[in-house]
Amino acid sequence: MNRFFHKILSGGLVLSLALLIAFQVNADTLEDQIADISGELMCPVCEGQSVAESNAQLARDMRAIVKTKLLEGHSKEEIIDYFVSSYGETILxxxxxxxxxxxxxxxxxxxxxxxxxxxxxxxxxxxxxxxx
Amino acid sequence: MSDLGSIAILLSFFITIYSLAACAVAARTGSRAFAQSGGNGIVSVAFLLLVAVCCLVYELVTLDFSLRYVALNTSTDLPVIYRVTALWAGQAGSLLLWSLILSLYMAFVVLRSRKKGGDPYVNIVLCAVSVFFLFLVAYVEDPFEKLGVAVGEGRGLNPILQNGYMAIHPVTLYVGYVGITVPFAFGIAALLSGRLGDEWIRNCRKYALFSWMFLSAGLLLGARWAYLELGWGGYWAWDPVENAAFMPWLAGTAFLHSVMIQERKAMLKKWNMILLIITFFLSIFGTFITRSGIVSSVHSFARSDIGPLFLGFMVFILLFSFALLVYRSKELESEERFDSVLSRESAFLFNNLLFLAAAFSVFLGTIFPVLSEAFTGKNILVGPPYFNAVGVPIGLVLILLMGIGPLISWKKASTANLKRNFVFPGVVFTVVLLALLVFGLREPVALLSFALCGFVAATVFLEYFRGIRVRSGRGENPVSAFFNLISRNRRRYGGYIVHLGVVLLVIGITASSLFVTQKEVILEKGDSFSLGRYDLVFHGVRFISNDAKDGFSAELSIENNGRSVATMYPEKNIYKYEGNREINQETEVALRSTFRDDLYLILSEVDRSGKVNVRALLNPMVNWIWAGGFVIVLGAIVTMWPEGRRKKESGA
Incomplete structure (x- = not known):
């Protein structure tokens, strides 16, 4: 009986790992990508909140820029670099x-x-x- | 009233110094008279500080603007409840409250002790900590400080602090924070007196658990407050002040686990002492972070310049405690040894390692901006991306250990033990993983987290099932077997309840942080948009005004498959009374909460034409977090429940 369980267990693990790798697809929506990128940027005018979280005007504008740049086809790194070049590393x-x-x-x-x-x-x- | 308060504080300060001296004499000479006198002093200080706090509350409620603290933290438009809670809205009041809570703990410890006046060694440590805080209250941050000229109106309370959770969250957290002092005092007292048996551990375990429970509850209440009031859609921001409370929690959790090894196996005596010192240090460090404003945070309403004093106190604690530890280190050798990596002892060790590594990472991330500025001159921030990257792997391994620890055998696990205990949880792990994959979940962290939660839940279930089966085999019916099982071994089965609560919490955190659906839209009256399974229709915005604030309230109706389920009103308010406040705007989110998900609406902007800017978030399973919190507290209460009734039962 124990052997049977062991087989199930190891078989299940292998199978799930295989599935995990096989289905590793990134189907992030545009909103998810915006949230992801703006989560790595701090809102410059609010203390302790990221651009993703803040309701300040500036944060909303920055989210809009992220959105535009994403639609233009820029990558996450490019967009973050853009903000670093205009605000300095404190924006991260x-x-x-x-x-x-x-x-x-x-x-x-x-x-x-x-x-x-x-x-x-x-x-x-x-x-x-x-x-x- | 303010004079009475000032006198009470000064008296407390001097009586505590006296008690410290009396207890020191008692410790050296063994004089019961001095010990008792010192203990009496401690009890009287609790009473005096209660009087002082009542005086301050009275001044706050009656708005005596001749006092600096009252003028800074209240205003005439403030409801009475928030005048009372203004007690902990500012520096001086918080420190006074801190001192009061500590003195209540101290009085409790003294009165509960079997010896009259309590253990002088424990009292020495408690008094020493208390003297520091009372010094701050009496001479540095006097809550009863008078203004040269009384002002006509106060500065008012920050609107984000005007929330029901703010009435309980800080106090709960303080009870937890301050409570750590008691086990610390027991530990240091053991080092001072040389009575290093496990008696001190048994004596302080319940205090440690009690303050851990309040710390946990305080953290969650704070998260709840942030979620409802700060209006950014989340509940945890890795803000320095949150970290400040989280660090002692992490170290304290490690301590609560590793004392079990000392009690059972007389091992890790030094290590437990170190953990206790670290935990206490972190609680003082947390107070320092919160109260000094050294790191900027959303809690920055609590700034001042008592930093250097705290820094000195912290250095003193570390030097003194560790010197004492080194002095006694020969007497703290283990009586037993480790046998195998596959044993409960080693599971506990790895648990300790990871909790401490987590506490260390949080500590590092919290102070790193200061270090970076000091060494490189560069201003940087350390925020969620860092803490999540470090915290998630540690957290996942800790969940795994939470499942392994309780079931693996002491000393050395045999293959039979492993098979007997881990086949069923392993199967549950696999089934959960496969099921989620079949249902289309592809996020590796989430898959692992949920599957591990299944694993832990299975171990808890297995333990309960076995216990109940044994009892019902003796003819008890399963329901009473369940309750008898718990009441016969509260620590063990209460602990499992806590683990189950953590499982719920982790499920909620995983789901709500990885699967948020959100949209940001600009709406005109009549516009609609969809979010997840909901359709939201905007019906216009209404101007609202009362004595305290002007604001806008947007009306949105929520439909699910064409069926109307709710109408929600997110608000944006501007408080009329400007005072001297930095912040006078707040967004009041609208929330529709179920165990499946929370619909969370933020009104971020209203323009003149009536167009609104709305952020809508669908946060899955947030309620599981709060439910987990309830279960954790319940488990902790079960674990701590006094054993009195057990004797009656076994007699019957």
Whole structure:
């Protein structure tokens, strides 16, 4: 019975992974794309809200620009670069992982890896000690 | 009244210093008389601060504009309820409330203790923290400070704070925040006194859980407030002040889990102490962030210049606590060892690692703008894209561990244990995944998140099912077996209820953050547009006016398949009373909420010709978040419920 379950389990996992890869299509609507891009830009006149969230006039205008540029066929990167070139990097809701800001992105990953290594080492060292 | 309040605050400050000294003498000499006197001082301070808060509330309600705090935070047009809540709208009042809550906890700890006057070591730590806050209230941010000349009208309360949730959210959060001081005090007291058995853990566990519950509830109430009042369609913005409350929650959750290992296996004693110190540090850091305005945020109504004092206090806490820990470190060795990666111990360790990594990432993201400015001179922001990118993977693994932890065996899991416990949850995981794929869901994060939620729900179900089966095998009917099961082992089964609440919460967060449908439209009277399964028709805009505000209210009727389901009125208001406020406009969203989705309408602009700019969002399953919150609180209450009745039962 257990073997049967195992087969179902592993079969299901493989199947679902295959489906996951096969159906990885991006059918984002225009509204989704606008929300996605403007979510990475901060509204310059409101504290702590992104362009996607803010109801301020400027944020609405910026969303309109995003929409126009998307319809003109610009990519997400191009549109974000456009805003960075006119407002500077402060417009970004999170800094890109370059220069000093690389620390911001690397440290969380490093902390998890180092922590995991410490835990595994601790457990292993106990086991080795026991065998002796 | 204000004089009475000032005197009460000053007395509290000096009595707390006295109690600190008396408890220190009692700790050194073992004198019960001093311990009792110190304890009495603590209880009397709680009473004095209650008087001080009542005085301030009285001044706020009666609008005594000769007081700076009253003039800054109220105005004549403010309803009485918001005059009372203005107590925590500003700096001085918040700190006073903070001190009061701490002193109530302290009095409770003293009165509950079996020894008269309480444990002097615990009281020393509590008094030391209290002295810091009372110093701020008495000498730096005096809520009863008088203005040179009384003004005729106050500045008024920011309209976004005039919301029912604002009446409970800050207090709830404070009860959680401040409560962390109590377990911290127990831990440090154990280090100070050298009584390092697991007694201190058992004594402080309920306080830790109690403040964790309030912290959780406070966070969710804040999210609810943001969702209803800020009008941007979301409930969590990774705003520095939200992060400030979230960090101690993360570290505290890690602590609540890892104390179980110490209680059961006498391991991780040092580690638990470190977690406790970090949690307390983060709660003070959170207060610092909120109260100093060092990082800009939507909560920036709480700024001032008490930053350096807080910074000094925080450095002191860290240096003192860790020095003490190093001093005692020899006595904190584990009595047992780890055997296998496949064990509950190791599941708990990884749980701790991820919660701490999450807390660390949030901490880093919150202070990084300050660091960047200091080191590179560049002004940057760290917002949702960063926190989501880091938080989502950590969160998903934590959900997986939430399913594995409770079912994997201690010490070393055998293949039999793994098969017995994880085949059913594994099947549920697979079935959920396949079903969602068949129904056309293609978002990898959502698929994984929902499937993992299925996995965890299955483990909880399995545990309840087994417990009930054993009991009904002894002839109990299943319903009473269910309740007896919980009441016999409240911690375990209450904990599972909390896990179930987290599952609901995660489902709600996943759905509502990944599957929003939204539109931004400009409408003339009679125009219609569709959003998801709804058709919305705009019927015009109405001017509304009352004593406090002028505003516009748009009327939209909502149809589903040609059937009218609702009429909704999103508003845009301008508060008449200008005062000195920065913000006097607010949008009042219209919300139609079901467990399937929320229709969320924002009136962002009205022009002279009656054309309106409307943002409409269809946020799926947001209600699951609030429902999850209820279940989490329920589970926490079950876990904490006093054991008194259990004895009667086992006697029967």
């Amino acid at each position: 809701a999170s800094p890109p992982p370059r220069g000093f800001s690389a620390i911001l992105w690397l440290l969380p990953v490093l902390s998890v890896l180092i922590g995991a290594a410490i835990i595994l080492r601790t457990i292993r060292s106990y086991r080795v000690e026991e065998k002796k």
